[in-house]
Every structure is written in C-alpha cells, then in structure tokens.
Amino acid sequence: MVGVSSDGARTEPTGVLERRLSGFSLSGLGFYHGNAAIDRVEIAGPHDATGPGDTPSRRKLFTCRPAGDVEAAAEQCAREILATLARRAYRRPVTGADVDTLMRFYDAGYAERGFEGGIQKALERLLVAPEFLFRIERDPVDIPAGTAYRLTDLELASRLSLFLWSGIPDDELLRVAEEGRLGEPDMLERQVRRMLADPQASALVENFASQWLQLRRIRGVAPDADIFFDFDENLRADMERETTLFLESQLRGDRGLLELLTADYTFANERLARHYGIPGVYGERFRRVPVDPGQRGGLLGHASLLTLTAYPNRTSPVLRGKWVLDNVLGMPPAEPPADVPALEENHGGRKVLSMRDLMEQHRANPACASCHRVMDPPGFVLENYDAIGRWRDTDEAGAPVDTAGALADGTRVETPAGFREALLAYDVSIVRTITEKLLGYAVGRTMEHYDQPVIRRIVYEAEADDYSWSSIVLGVVKSMPFQMRSAES
Structure with missing residues (x-):
C-alpha cells in the first residue's frame, strides 16, 4: 500500500531471514523471537493517501x-x-x-x-x-456446432498478448488487429518477434516455468530443519530466482531448447554460489557465472528443481526419475496401484541403508517393480544432489554415492554429466515435450491425441533453426489450435 517491500516474512537482527519451523515454538527452541526487525524501508510519495498525486500511470490515464x-x-x-x-x-x-x-x-x-x-x-x-x-470469443452466426473456424484478428491479438505477455494488447498490436492485418503471415511474425523482445515477455518465462516446471511450488517446500539447518527463506527465494533468470536468458538470447539441459552457466548471488560451492561470487546481486560441467549444467543442476523433487528429509530417485520422464522426455510412467505400501525409511537402532538399498527392497514387491524399473534409473543418476540440491559424494549411509543408472533404451550412464550427454540422443523427444507443454500453456488446455500432428510439425519446422525459442513460439502462434476454435452448441 505504501510501496514497502521485503524479501521475506520475518527478519533476524543480523539481516538473515529466519527459516520456517512448522509446528514448533521458535522461542522454545532458542531461536530469535523478539520484536520485529526491519532491515530497510523505502517510502515514495504521494504521502497523502487520499490525494491524487502525480504518477506515470496517472499521466497515461488522463489523456x-x-x-x-x-x-x-x-x-x-x-x-x-x-x-x-x-x-x-x-x-x-x-x-x-x-x-x-x-x-x-x-x-x-x-x-x-x-x-x-x-x-x-x-x-x-x-x-x-x-x-x-474474460477472453470472449464469439462464434460466427449460424455456424453448426463443432465446426472449426478461424479467430478474428482482434481475438487473435488477445490470445497473442495473453500468451506472450500475460496481459492485454498494446496500442500497436491492437491497431494492426483493427486494420485486419494481424492474420498476414509476415505481419504476425513481425509482431511476435517484437513482443518477445519486449520486457513484458518476462511474464512468459515466469508463468510458463510455473506451469511446466511447477517452479512456484518451491515457495511451499519445507526441508527438515534438523537435517538441512541452513535452508531458509533467502535460499528458497534465490533458488527460484536462479531458474527464472536462466530461463529468461535462454529466451532473450533465442537459444536452442536443448541448451536448457546443457548450458555451462547459471545465475547466482553469494548465498546461492556458496550453496553450490562456486568461489568468487560476492554480494546479493545475481550475475551469470560458469559452472563445473562435472557437477552442474542446465536445468537438471538447479537446486530449485532438485528440491521440488525430493522429500523433506531425503532425496527421491522416484520423484526425480518421474519428473525427468514426464517433463523432459514426455514418457510419463503409469500411475501406481492404490494399495502400494510406502517406502520403508531408515530408523534408529539398525544399519542405515543407502537409498539404492531401500529402493531395492521396495522393488521386491511385484506390484512396484514394473514402474520402478522405468522411474528409478534416471533418478539414481541425480543422487549426487541432496534433498536441497547440494553436491555430495557420500550418501546417507556414509558410502560413496552410487549414481549408476540408465535411460529407457538401456543406455547406461554413471554421472550427471554423462546423463545430460545421453539425453541429447532424445533431442526430438525433448523438444516435442517442451513444445507440447508450451502449446498447452498457450491455448489453456491439455493436449490431446489429435494435437500430436501439429506438435510434430512445429518441431520438424524448428529443426532448421536449431529448435530456437523463437522458432518454437512462432510455430505455436501459427498453429491451428492457436488460431482456430470449434463452434459450441
């Protein structure tokens, strides 16, 4: 209301955000529980809450x-x-x-x-x-129900601005649509490229990442504070920021989609760099930094996604393997039977088992074996990352991490770097999966079997441009599902 912003819900006197400890009294555990501490407050006028003031938005409003x-x-x-x-x-x-x-x-x-x-x-x-x-699209008069028809230029402009900007058309896009020229292929491409270059295209990154990668779920994860005591609100926000900045750099640079998995850089500030073991990064400002290709590269090395695909107290080869199959390769495994027992966890009073040993016991159940033979191998390859995405060389049992795994075709991989390299053999499947997710985001529905020819065509035509972001986005915008709809009854 007064233009005050904060990086988190609570701050300590030192300026370090408290970590959330659900179900416990902070004062009872000895943590800071005094009066609220404020690091910085910035207030900009107008200071009279009831006065009209003079802002850029008001100057634009009052023509x-x-x-x-x-x-x-x-x-x-x-x-x-x-x-x-x-x-x-x-x-x-x-x-x-x-x-x-x-x-x-x-x-x-x-x-x-x-x-x-x-x-x-x-x-x-x-x-x-x-x-x-609402986005209102009116059927033409006297058109039979179920008949496919092309959107008007004005309706297309609304779809386009909501897709790329998550907002309304600007004056130029609206003017072109009113003139009936937006449907012209050259004009449509010109407008798409202009809109992708606009700062408002950041909304595409943020909202598509939220839907495809479920990135905003990171705000709700709660790693076990007794195990991961250095995880706090600052680190949580930094994880999300890293992935958003990385995706935006890919879109702005019009990089190929496969670089999402192979990029040799990321974005980090001092806190996240320390989490990753990257030296020489100081301060709160995020900047582009190189990563050790033996440990990280592309999205599969991002702590945000690695934390989302883990449990509060441990890693999960199942969740990580399923995530790769579903969101990267487009090969979602079958749903588990309803009566499958939960994984038996390590408990005190007996030998601590490695995650691989625990999963071997779980797969002994015939009802579990068929799915886990598919999901677990790609998940095991990511076991070098703990439940909050830190690199580790030893597992819960204190033994060297065993990252041996395999892809669906039986290709054996031993390390995260080898995994990324092996995934490139599935380049068409990866691009098709991302394209399907993007088209579904653009039209606001789940893709069906009858959409697959359109998706394959977009991927085929984008190959000549190394599957660049612009070629995929243009393919989506020019596609029949985006430009047409069926008349309702």
Missing part, C-alpha cells in the same frame, strides 16, 4: 484535462478518457453504448467528488466488466 470546472468540458474529456481505456480493456473498438454505460457511472462519481471522482467510479465499473475479465 486530457477539462478546461476549468465546466461540467460540459469535463464530460467531453471524460468520454475521451473512457473510450481510450475501454478500447484497451475490451481489446476491440468501442461502441457508443460501451461509453454510455461507463458515463453513467462517471456521472454518479462526478456528483459526489467532481471530475476525478467520476473517472474513478467509471474505472471501477470497467474493471469488473466481463469483457475485461
């Missing part, structure tokens, strides 16, 4: 000002402002009826608080209008 306080002049200016805003909000040319509806609310607000009160009241009405809140 005119009435001359004096003459009611007629104020009404004319209000019509101009509301017509401009309604065109953007509704993503189409506005009608006289659209503006008249808003003006009725303006009149009510004007009677109470003058010109700006009227604009505020009309804006409140505009922001709850169904045409602003």
Whole structure:
C-alpha cells in the first residue's frame, strides 16, 4: 500500500531471514523471537493517501484535462478518457453504448467528488466488466456446432498478448488487429518477434516455468530443519530466482531448447554460489557465472528443481526419475496401484541403508517393480544432489554415492554429466515435450491425441533453426489450435 517491500516474512537482527519451523515454538527452541526487525524501508510519495498525486500511470490515464470546472468540458474529456481505456480493456473498438454505460457511472462519481471522482467510479465499473475479465470469443452466426473456424484478428491479438505477455494488447498490436492485418503471415511474425523482445515477455518465462516446471511450488517446500539447518527463506527465494533468470536468458538470447539441459552457466548471488560451492561470487546481486560441467549444467543442476523433487528429509530417485520422464522426455510412467505400501525409511537402532538399498527392497514387491524399473534409473543418476540440491559424494549411509543408472533404451550412464550427454540422443523427444507443454500453456488446455500432428510439425519446422525459442513460439502462434476454435452448441 505504501510501496514497502521485503524479501521475506520475518527478519533476524543480523539481516538473515529466519527459516520456517512448522509446528514448533521458535522461542522454545532458542531461536530469535523478539520484536520485529526491519532491515530497510523505502517510502515514495504521494504521502497523502487520499490525494491524487502525480504518477506515470496517472499521466497515461488522463489523456486530457477539462478546461476549468465546466461540467460540459469535463464530460467531453471524460468520454475521451473512457473510450481510450475501454478500447484497451475490451481489446476491440468501442461502441457508443460501451461509453454510455461507463458515463453513467462517471456521472454518479462526478456528483459526489467532481471530475476525478467520476473517472474513478467509471474505472471501477470497467474493471469488473466481463469483457475485461474474460477472453470472449464469439462464434460466427449460424455456424453448426463443432465446426472449426478461424479467430478474428482482434481475438487473435488477445490470445497473442495473453500468451506472450500475460496481459492485454498494446496500442500497436491492437491497431494492426483493427486494420485486419494481424492474420498476414509476415505481419504476425513481425509482431511476435517484437513482443518477445519486449520486457513484458518476462511474464512468459515466469508463468510458463510455473506451469511446466511447477517452479512456484518451491515457495511451499519445507526441508527438515534438523537435517538441512541452513535452508531458509533467502535460499528458497534465490533458488527460484536462479531458474527464472536462466530461463529468461535462454529466451532473450533465442537459444536452442536443448541448451536448457546443457548450458555451462547459471545465475547466482553469494548465498546461492556458496550453496553450490562456486568461489568468487560476492554480494546479493545475481550475475551469470560458469559452472563445473562435472557437477552442474542446465536445468537438471538447479537446486530449485532438485528440491521440488525430493522429500523433506531425503532425496527421491522416484520423484526425480518421474519428473525427468514426464517433463523432459514426455514418457510419463503409469500411475501406481492404490494399495502400494510406502517406502520403508531408515530408523534408529539398525544399519542405515543407502537409498539404492531401500529402493531395492521396495522393488521386491511385484506390484512396484514394473514402474520402478522405468522411474528409478534416471533418478539414481541425480543422487549426487541432496534433498536441497547440494553436491555430495557420500550418501546417507556414509558410502560413496552410487549414481549408476540408465535411460529407457538401456543406455547406461554413471554421472550427471554423462546423463545430460545421453539425453541429447532424445533431442526430438525433448523438444516435442517442451513444445507440447508450451502449446498447452498457450491455448489453456491439455493436449490431446489429435494435437500430436501439429506438435510434430512445429518441431520438424524448428529443426532448421536449431529448435530456437523463437522458432518454437512462432510455430505455436501459427498453429491451428492457436488460431482456430470449434463452434459450441
């Protein structure tokens, strides 16, 4: 409300964020439990909460000002402002009826608080209008149910801006659509490339990463504080930030999709670099840093994803293997039977077993064996990473980590680096999987069997451009599922 931001919910006097300890009293465990400590507060005006102030958004909003306080002049200016805003909000040319509806609310607000009160009241009405809140695509008149038809240019503009920017079309995109030129292949490609270069395209990275990689789930994970005592809110936020910055660098650089798995760099600040064992990185600022290819490379070395695919107290070859099969290779394993018993954990009073030994016991159950033969091998290859993504050479039993694993075709791999190299043999499957996830994100539905020819075509045509981000995005935008829809009954 006052422009105050914080990196976390609580801070210690030292400036280090407390870790969350669910179910325990912090004071009872001896942790800091005094008054709230604030590291920094920045407050920017206007300081009068009820005053109008002068901000860039207000200057853009008020495209005119009435001359004096003459009611007629104020009404004319209000019509101009509301017509401009309604065109953007509704993503189409506005009608006289659209503006008249808003003006009725303006009149009510004007009677109470003058010109700006009227604009505020009309804006409140505009922001709850169904045409602003929903993407409305109207079927052509007298078209039979189930008939496929092409979207209008204005509808296509809305889909495009929501896909790439998670927002409404800007003036240029809306103007091109109103002129009926957005459907022209050259113009469409020009607009897509322009939009990808715009800072608003960061929304594509953040929201697609959340859906494909489920990255935002990192905010809810809670590693066991007794085991991973140095995991806290700062580190959690740094993990998410690393992956977001990495993906954005790939999109901005128009890199090939396979580099998501092979990149020899990442983004880190001092805290995350220390977590990874990367020397020479100081301060809170994130910067691009090289990584040891023997230990990390691409997304499979990111602590965010490694933490998401682990349990609070240990790693999980099952979760990690399933994640690779589903989100990278597009080969999701079958769902487990309902009556499969849970993995028997290590407990005190007996010899500590390695994760591989525990999984061998679990696979002894015939009901478990068939799925785990597929899921476990790619997960074992990632056992060098603990449950919060740190590199380790010994396992829970104190023995050297055994990372021997295999791919679905039987290819044996021994290390994470070898795993990344072996995955490149599945280049088409990997690109097809990411393309399917991206197309599903773009159209807002799960892909079906009848979408597969379209996905294969996008991948085939993108091969000539080394599967660059722009070639895949353009393929999605030009595809039939994106540009067409079926008439409803």
